[in-house]
Amino acid sequence: MNLLHANDRAGEYPGSWYAATATPLAPFPRLEGAQHADVCVIGGGYTGLSTALHLAEKGFDVVLLEAHRMGFGASGRNGGQVGSGQRQDQVWIEKTVGREDARRLWDLGEEAKSLVKALIAQHQMPVTFHPGIAHACRTEGEVRDAHRYAEKLHRDYGYDQITPLNRDAIRHLIGSPLYKGGDLDRGAGHLHPLNFALGLAKAAAEAGARLFERSEVMKITHGAKPVVTTAAGQVTCDHLVLACNGYLGGLEPQVAARVMPINNFIVATEPLGARAAEVLREPVAVADTKFVVNYWRLSEDNRLLFGGGESYGWRFPDIIQTVRKPMLEVYPQLADVRIDHAWGGTLAITMNRMPCFLRVAPNVLSASGYSGHGVAMATLAGRILAEAVAGQARDFDVMARLPQPRFPGGTALRWPLLVLAMTWFSLRDRLGL
Helix, strand or coil, X not given: CCCCCXXXXXXXXXXXXXXXXXXXXXXXXXXXXXXXXXXXXXXXXHHHHHHHHHHHHCCCCEEEXXXXXXXXXXXXXXXXXECCCCCCCHHHHHHHHCHHHHHHHHHHHHHHHHHHHHHHHHCCCCCCCEEEEEEEECCHHHHHHHHHHHHHHHHHHCCCCXXXXXXXHHHHHXXXXXXXXXXXXXXXXXXXXXXXXXXXXXXXXXXXXXXXXXXXEEEEECCCCCEEEECCEEEEEEEEEECCHHHCCCCCHHHHCCCEEEEEEEEEECCCHHHHHHHCCCCCEEEECCCCCCEEEECCCCCEEEECCCCCCCCCCCHHHHHHHHHHHHCHHHCCCCEEEEEEEEEEECCCCCCEEEEEECCEEEEECCCCCHHHXXXXXXXXXXXXXXCCCHHHHHHHCCCCCCCCCHHHHHHHHHHHHHHHHHHHHHHCC
């Protein structure tokens, strides 16, 4: 099943707080008839829009195809957190690819955050970057690990933006007694994800990229000049970029074998007013150390935006019920608070939780599988993909050297096996292991 159609109305944004507060962008046309382009990009999220923007700025003729609306998928629905580094920590990366590539991967993570902030400023997007992400640890062992890791980043990578937090400090910051300590990364931050996606779309269009909505790709014909077919048109191109993430479906088996779509859910409370200080003393975002991560922040109008909960299946569950349970475990004092918005979305993970960069064919590139770390990295991926199309593939090759095993059992069994794994790890969360 392609998740493009499992839980949403065709061409409509979900009923999220983001969609309700986004700065409107006029719809783009549907692709009709035959088009030619230097590059065709499939997917109107951060990866695709950033690719189109950077290629157009380099003088390439670019067509971008989006099945629904720009920022419709994970790019317009996520928690808005702009994290440091990569999804895996530098200890794992050093062991996996060696110190030289590990250093470059860290630097790319820092460049990703800088790129997000630079694009917001350069294109005067209606987006505020709020600094600070706190990491809340459930056990004393996790606290020790977090503090040691902050020391390593300072010592080996010169990163001095992380403040260790003990039990009292984390409780003072986030207003919950559930956690034993953690840290606060002031070099990371958070933003309105849909406004950022729409800002990228506007910038790409102004740079000369041709953007099309309601243009779902039905077929790709590979060759010296790939042909991309939709219901009402087709694009013949010299280069093709796949930027579909969790909505790839069966378009490219090589990518689908390594990238798994999963659903996640967020609620937005009513405005908390003065009670917002009970939730967060500072306007930072938070993520905890559960395997099924809880993450939250305050909106600009002082709503609690809280993400979390488990669901196994393509269809969305009762989202309010699913997310309210972990939210009240963290903040039982909010039991009387109304939920005004609830939405789900589809992201994509890989086996090792690192992004999957693949050269599917000499003229076909793909980047996806950001595993919950995509706001900054997907935006940077667009720059990296554009550079690779232009013949400068150094950073693409660094990312592509990361091992990306296929999910066991192929596409038929990967979902049932993931459900088994998630059930086991969520049981460990509940047992406090």
